[in-house]
Amino acid sequence: MARTVEFTDTEFMIAQGARLLEDGKTFFVGWGIPQIVAILGQRLYVPDVIQLFEFGAVGPQSVLPFVRGTMGGPQNTYRSIQWLNMNWAFAYSASGYMDYGMLGALQVDPYGNINSTFLGGTYRNPGRRFAGSGGGNQVASHCWKTIIVIRHEGRRFVPKVDFLTSPGYLTGPGAREKAGLPAGTGPYRVVTSKALFGFDGETKLLTLLAVLRGLDPEDVVKDMGFRPPMSKDIEEIPPPTPEELRLLREEIDPSRFLIRGEWMSASA
Amino acid sequence: MARTVEFTDTEFMIAQGARLLEDGKTFFVGWGIPQIVAILGQRLYVPDVIQLFEFGAVGPQSVLPFVRGTMGGPQNTYRSIQWLNMNWAFAYSASGYMDYGMLGALQVDPYGNINSTFLGGTYRNPGRRFAGSGGGNQVASHCWKTIIVIRHEGRRFVPKVDFLTSPGYLTGPGAREKAGLPAGTGPYRVVTSKALFGFDGETKLLTLLAVLRGLDPEDVVKDMGFRPPMSKDIEEIPPPTPEELRLLREEIDPSRFLIRGEWMSASA
C-alpha cells in the first residue's frame, strides 16, 4: 500500500533537480537554490560531480549545514581542487569545460530565456527590481546545458520576459549561434516545484516532460502564460525520498530558512 | 696625478648603464646584459629599484654570482615581492607601472628602433638569424622610458634596421602615437661601450650626449652608419670605478664568461 509523503514544493523542486545531475561532469552552480540542489545531488547521487562557482572555487565539497545567503564563504569553498578568481572561473566555462550550468529565475519564456532583473515597467523605470544577472548571463551563455530551477507559478512563465537576463534559445532555432553565443549550448531542463520541462530538439520550445506523481498535466500547465507543447509520454516524478528529505531537513537546512514553501503530498 | 684604469668595453657599458638607473623606480629588465646592469646598479646605486621580469618575478633581489644564460632561475627570482606569470608581468607594463625598460639590440637606427631578429637578407631568407623579440617588443612598447644597451660597433648603427623588432620612435615625432602605442613612451638612452646617446625632444633623433673620458666624439661617431646629431656639450663619462669593477669581476661574474670584450683604458 502506497505511503503518502508530505513535503514542500521547494523540497520537491530541489530533490528532482538533484536527480538530474550527471556524475563525473562539471556543474557551474548559480546562487541560491541551485547551491542546495548541487549539495543534495553530490551527497546522494553524484559524488564525483565537480562544482564550479563564479567566485573562483573549483570542485568544493560543501560543509553542512548550508549558511543561508552565502556563496563565497568557507562552507561552500571547502576542500576545493583549486581556488582562483572570477575571470578564471569564466574562462573554464567560456572554453567549454563546463557541462552543466544551473540557475534560478524570476521568469522564463517559451525559448528558455531567463529574466532575473525586474518585473513590470521598463529597465529605467521598473515595477519591481531584483538582483539581476550576477554571473547568470555567463553561465547561460557558456555552459553546454543549462538547467533552470524555478517555482511553479503561472505568472513566472511568460510569452516574453520583461528583461532578457540570461539567454535561452533567444528567438528560436539558430538564434543563439547567430548572436555569436557558443554553438551547441542552451537551456536543457526547467525544473519546477511541480513539473519538469525540456526543450524540443527542432523547435527549441519549452516542452512538458514530466509532472509530480498524482498531478494532472493539464492542471500543471493551465496557469502558465503560454501553453507549452506536451511530450508524447508525460512521465511521473516520484516525490522526495525519505533520504532526500532527511538530508535537506536535518543536515542541509536544519533551521528551515531556505527550504520553505507550500506543503504538498504525493504517494511514495 | 691621474691613475689609469683598465677595463673591458663590456664592463664600461654595464657600469655606465648602472649609473643611469633611478632609485625607487620600476625597471623592466630584458635578457642578458641588462640583467647585469640592473644587478650592479641595485647593489651600488639604487637599492630600492624594483626589477620586473617578463617571466613573472616582481622585485627580485638577485643572488650572486650571476648564472650565465639564465633569467628565470632561482638566483634571479629570489626574494621577490610577488611571483606571477607572463600575462600579468606585461599587464604591469601595459597599464603604465613600469618607468624604465632596458633592452639589448643587434642594430639601432636614428629613431631608436631596435632590431634583434636577423641581419641581412629578408625575414623569410635571413642572412644571419638571432633570438628575436622575446618580450623586447612589449618592453619597448609599454615602458615609459626605454634604455638600449648595445656594443659600440659602427655597423650596429644603421639608417634603417633590417627588422623592426622593438619600436623606437618609428618614423619620427608622433609616429608611435599614430601607430597606437601608448602616448609619451619611447627610447630614452642608448648606452654603448664608448658613449651615451639620448633622443632629441623635438626631432626624436638619436643624439650623442657623452663619451668615455679620453675619447674624441668624432672618433666615436665616425664608423656609425649614420651621423647622429651631437649635443652642444658632449659630456665625459668616467671609466668604471674600482667598486664597479670589483663587484663585476669578483661577485657578479667571477668566471668572466659574460663580461668579456676588448680591453680599454682611461684615466680615473
Added chain:
Amino acid sequence: MNIRREGDIEYRFEHPDDFRRFVQEQKSRKAEPKLCPAKEAVSTFVADGDYIVYDFSSLTRGPQSLIREVIRQRRKDLWIGAEFTLHESALLTGAGCATRIDVGFLGYGGYIGQAVCEGRVRVYEWTNGGLALRLLAGARGVPFLPTRDLLGSDHMSASAAKVIGDPYTGLPVAVVPALHPDVAFLHVHQADVYGDARIFGTNLFALEAAMASHRVIISAEEIVDPEEFRKDPMRTTIPYFLVDAVVHAPFGAYPGAMPARYELDLPHVDILNGIRNEEQMQTYLHENVYSVADHEEFLDKRVGARKMSELRRKASIVEGYR
C-alpha cells in the same frame, strides 16, 4: 571623472593613455609607510563623485569598515561597481552616498529594489563576468576586451557593451570597455605597512582592481612584517606599489565573515536583510555608523568582545586559508 554615454547609458571610461599618465605621475613606486586610520584614508582618497570598486561582498571578506567610514563621512554622488552588492548597495544608497551602481548582483532585501524603482539610484547591468572583464581590461592597459556572452541579452542595451565582428572569424563578439575606478577597497588577511597584501582563499578581481584603479585602500585584519612577503612571493596578492593607504582593521569585514578568521554574524545580517523602509534604514545607520566615531568604537560599543570571540570560535574551517 570621465563619463561617456552610449544612447541612454552612461558609463565610466578613461582613455588608457590618461590612466597611464596618472600612474606615471601620481603613483609612487617607493616603499613608504602608508598605515593610517580609516578616517584619514577615506578623507584623503575618496571624494564626492568618485567611482568605487570593491572585492568581495558584505557576507564574505567585504571592506565593510571602509564602507561604513565612507557613510560616516557622508560622501555624495558615488558610483559603485561590484559583483556582489549584497547590503552595500542598500546602505550606500540609504545613506545618500551612492547614486549609480554598476552590477553584478544588485543585492538582498526590499530596500535597494525599492530605491531603484523610485529612481533614487541608477543601476547599470554589466553582469559579473562583464565587470570582472572591464577591470581586467583596465589592468591590461587595453581599452576593451572581448567575450562570448552578453550577446543576445538585454544587457547589450542596459550597459555600454557593444558587438563587433571578430577580425579572424567574422563571428559576432561582445566587447566591454576598460574600467578605471577612482578607488578600490580591498579587505585582506594580511598586509604590511607599505601595502603588500595577502588574501587567503579565492578573490573576485583583487589584483585586476588594484592595478586598474587610481587609488587603492587596503584594510587588513593583520599587519605583518614586510619580510614575510619576500619570503613567500607566491602568496602576495597585491604588491605595495599599487597601494595608497593601509588601514589596520580587525573585524573589518563584520558583519560578514573573514574566511578562517571569523564567521558572519547572522543575527546582524538578518537586521540588514530586514531593512524595508527609510525609517529602518536611518535607524540602522544611526545605530551602527553615525553614532560611533570609528570602527574601533563600533567594535567596542556595538559588537563587543564576547561576540567577537564567539565569531572567531565559529570560524572552524581553516584548511587551505594561509
Added chain:
Amino acid sequence: MNIRREGDIEYRFEHPDDFRRFVQEQKSRKAEPKLCPAKEAVSTFVADGDYIVYDFSSLTRGPQSLIREVIRQRRKDLWIGAEFTLHESALLTGAGCATRIDVGFLGYGGYIGQAVCEGRVRVYEWTNGGLALRLLAGARGVPFLPTRDLLGSDHMSASAAKVIGDPYTGLPVAVVPALHPDVAFLHVHQADVYGDARIFGTNLFALEAAMASHRVIISAEEIVDPEEFRKDPMRTTIPYFLVDAVVHAPFGAYPGAMPARYELDLPHVDILNGIRNEEQMQTYLHENVYSVADHEEFLDKRVGARKMSELRRKASIVEGYR
C-alpha cells in the same frame, strides 16, 4: 590541424566552437589514474604534424625529458610554440622533428640560427607577449585578444597579428588570434595520479596553455597524494580535468634547473651551446637520446647518481618555492 594564412604567414587557428566541441566530447572530467610512462604519453598524445606548446625553458623547469622522448619517437613536422626555445628549438629541428616554430625567443647557439637561414625550419614572430596572449585568448574561449604592443613593428608582417580600431576610442589596437595547441607539455614540482599539478615559483602561461590545449601532458618531479591538493587549493596550478597524462619524471628538467630541487648542469648546457653543425648535433642526439631507451636509462647511464646528488645540493635557494 587547422592552418590559416594571412598573406605570407601561416598560423594555427581553430574556431572557438570547434575547440569547445573537442573539450566537450574528448576531455573527461572524471578523476581517473593517468600515470603512465613517457613513452606511452607521447605515443598516445603526440602525432606527426602536431602543434606543441610548453612552459618554461631548457634552463628552467622545461619539460626536457618529454622533449627527448618526442625526439626518440622521431615525430615529424611538429610546430612548436614557446616563449623561450633556448635549446629545444635546435634539438627538435636537428632531430628532424620540428619544421615550424612560433616564438618568442628563438634560442641560443649557432645551430638554430643556421637552420633558419637554410630554410630547414620556419619561424613566426609573435613575441613573448603575443604568444602568451594567444594562449590567454584560447583559455578565455574568445577568438582574439587586443594589445597595445606589436604596433608599428615588423612583427605585424611576421605574424598574423592585425590592427583594428578600438570600438570605444577609435585608437589603433593590435589583435592576436587565439591559439589552441594540440599538446601542452608542463613539467611541474608535484602532481597526483589524476593530473592535479603544482608549480612552485613563477610560470609563463601554465594554466593558459593547459586550458587552451587539446591535450595536456604533465611530467612531475614528485607524485603526491590527491588529498594534498584539496588541503591547499590556492597552490593548485592545474586541476586534473585539464590533464590527459601524468609522467613521473624526477630530473625531468635536466640539464636545466628545477627551482628549489636541483640546479642546472652548466657543463652539459655548454655542450648544447656549442653545437654548431650537423655532426655535433647528431652526436649529441645519439649520445643523449637515441642510445638510451628512456629517461630513466638516460639518468642512470648519462647523468649518474653522483651528478644528480651534486645538482640537488647546489639548489640551495628554496625560500618561497612551496
